[in-house]
Amino acid sequence: MQQQSRKHFDASSIPDDLAPIATVLSKMLPGNWRSMRPVIDRLKCVKCGLCWLYCPVQCVVEKPRWFDFDLAVCKGCGVCAQECPHRAIAMIEEAGQ
Amino acid sequence: MTVPSNAPRSAVCEGNEAAAIAVGLARPDVVAVYPITPQSSLVEHLSQMIADGRLKADLMNVEGEHAVMCGLQGVALAGGRTFTATCGPGVAYMFEPYVRTPGLRLPMVASLVTRDLLSPQCVWGGQQDAMVVREAGWIQMHCESVQEILDTTVMAFKIAEHRDVMLPVNVCHDGNYLSFGVTRVEIPAQQDIDTFLGPPSVNWHVALDPQRPMAVDPLTGGAGGVGPRTFVRYRKGECRGMQNALRVIREVHAEWGARFGRHHAPLVEEYRLDDADYALVTIGSMTGAAKDAVDAARESGEPVGLIKIKTFRPFPLEAMVAALSKVKRVGVVDRSVSFGWNCGPAYQETLGALYHTGRPIAAASFIGGLAGADITVDHFARAIALTREATWEHKPDGPVWLNEND
Numbered sequence: 001m002q003q004q005s006r007k008h009f010d011a012s013s014i015p016d017d018l019a020p021i022a023t024v025l026s027k028m029l030p031g032n033w034r035s036m037r038p039v040i041d042r043l044k045c046v047k048c049g050l051c052w053l054y055c056p057v058q059c060v061v062e063k064p065r066w067f068d069f070d071l072a073v074c075k076g077c078g079v080c081a082q083e084c085p086h087r088a089i090a091m092i093e094e095a096g097q
Numbered sequence: 098m099t100v101p102s103n104a105p106r107s108a109v110c111e112g113n114e115a116a117a118i119a120v121g122l123a124r125p126d127v128v129a130v131y132p133i134t135p136q137s138s139l140v141e142h143l144s145q146m147i148a149d150g151r152l153k154a155d156l157m158n159v160e161g162e163h164a165v166m167c168g169l170q171g172v173a174l175a176g177g178r179t180f181t182a183t184c185g186p187g188v189a190y191m192f193e194p195y196v197r198t199p200g201l202r203l204p205m206v207a208s209l210v211t212r213d214l215l216s217p218q219c220v221w222g223g224q225q226d227a228m229v230v231r232e233a234g235w236i237q238m239h240c241e242s243v244q245e246i247l248d249t250t251v252m253a254f255k256i257a258e259h260r261d262v263m264l265p266v267n268v269c270h271d272g273n274y275l276s277f278g279v280t281r282v283e284i285p286a287q288q289d290i291d292t293f294l295g296p297p298s299v300n301w302h303v304a305l306d307p308q309r310p311m312a313v314d315p316l317t318g319g320a321g322g323v324g325p326r327t328f329v330r331y332r333k334g335e336c337r338g339m340q341n342a343l344r345v346i347r348e349v350h351a352e353w354g355a356r357f358g359r360h361h362a363p364l365v366e367e368y369r370l371d372d373a374d375y376a377l378v379t380i381g382s383m384t385g386a387a388k389d390a391v392d393a394a395r396e397s398g399e400p401v402g403l404i405k406i407k408t409f410r411p412f413p414l415e416a417m418v419a420a421l422s423k424v425k426r427v428g429v430v431d432r433s434v435s436f437g438w439n440c441g442p443a444y445q446e447t448l449g450a451l452y453h454t455g456r457p458i459a460a461a462s463f464i465g466g467l468a469g470a471d472i473t474v475d476h477f478a479r480a481i482a483l484t485r486e487a488t489w490e491h492k493p494d495g496p497v498w499l500n501e502n503d
Contacts, residue, residue, distance in 0.1 A: 014301070014302045015302075015334065016330065017330050017331055017333060017334025017337065018202045018263060018302045018303070018331075018334055019200070019201045019202045019203075019302055019303040019313070019314065019331075020200075020313075020314050020315060020317045020327070020331055021302075021303050021311045021312065021313055021314075021315070022311060022312035022315040023309075023310075023311045023312075
């Protein structure tokens with residue numbers, strides 16, 4: 001690669017209307033904007049692990065007798081409830097904190 | 098072909114090879130290509146140059162045009178000077194990353210060897226592809242001759258990488274007529290091009306760099322977070338870059354003329370216009386035959402001139418208004434179709450420019466040269482005769498299709 005004629009990221013000289021970039025990590029997680037949350041029925045759960053396999057954001061966490069969800073990460077998509085063969089997961093509406 | 102490259106030289110070559118020679122002079126870091134008629138010989142020449150070691154660049158042979166543009170975005174974000182070439186269905190397949198490139202403000206150069214679009218099935222020239230993508234945010238410069246392809250392709254790198262522009266450039270040349278048309282070309286010395294272009298300036302504003310991690314093109318605007326104003330700011334910035342390009346294109350053409358002695362009209366060329374009553378408007382290689390027809394009409398006393406649009410994006414409003422203000426009637430010849438307006442695209446845009454002259458004049462739309470059809474001097478003579486008869490009172494209800502009976 002050839003040497004560039006300009007130094008990278010002289011922040012003072014980059015116009016603020018060029019390409020969109022982000023250099024600060026947002027602390028917002030899916031749990032901040034989720035509209036539905038999964039609730040597990042511990043008696044129905046047989047720990048088959050299908051919800052763990054299907055979860056797109058990998059928020060399923062293992063407990064001694066059942067699987068549960070990390071609600072900071074869960075985005076409420078409902079894939080787990082759809083796929084659970086024992087209908088052990090219900091999606092309920094978020095109602096405030 | 099082994100020629101020392103540190104002296105000016107000349108060659109006899111087709112337009113596609115002239116573009117390849119120009120790319121070699123610009124010394125890109127990476128060339129990514131997928132062959133497509135009538136662009137194929139361009140990338141064959143480039144591949145040969147790289148295989149022979151005459152161009153020290155990486156060649157990415159990828160599986161399609163979408164991958165071409167995605168790959169080149171990565172190269173540009175890493176700071177590389179890039180080139181590709183495509184046309185017609187190729188640019189259609191490239192469309193998703195193609196429209197993203199200007200918004201990322203990544204300077205790159207891509208030849209558009211213009212080809213008519215399907216269907217009906219065709220592999221021949223026409224400017225429909227360029228016209229379809231004219232609102233994608235790429236700069237578009239259309240060439241008239243093989244020499245202008247060579248010169249414009251080198252200049253395009255300087256225009257794209259100018260700090261006030263930072264946009265990708267399509268250098269358009271007509272499929273078949275220019276891609277395979279063979280003429281003599283003058284080739285500048287490598288060291289003079291190195292001086293003219295300088296080192297690449299590609300990713301000083303946005304980069305893939307482990308030393309300074311950043312998210313490139315994060316979700317912007319909308320209801321959450323920063324709000325619509327951020328999106329608007331970037332859109333306005335893109336428009337500003339395009340408007341700046343009008344100045345930069347003029348400056349770069351002027352510098353090219355001063356260094357290499359070849360002066361091309363940067364935005365709009367006026368041909369025999371100063372004492373003209375009426376004029377044709379043309380784009381691209383058709384202009385040669387149109388100028389011959391204008392010359393012939395002049396010999397029989399017709400006060401006709403010609404306006405050639407070289408830079409179509411950004412639209413050279415000021416230069417077009419200056420040219421149109423000199424005439425009383427105008428006939429615009431397009432090699433493509435505006436389905437929305439039942440006329441040629443350049444005709445429709447000429448009407449837009451006429452608003453800015455503050456003076457309504459008669460304007461006629463001619464469509465010719467579709468799917469490789471020849472627009473001959475006789476066709477232009479007909480366009481000249483019909484433009485002469487055009488009146489403000491009797492507006493045509495559609496375009497004149499020049500090859501309708503061929």
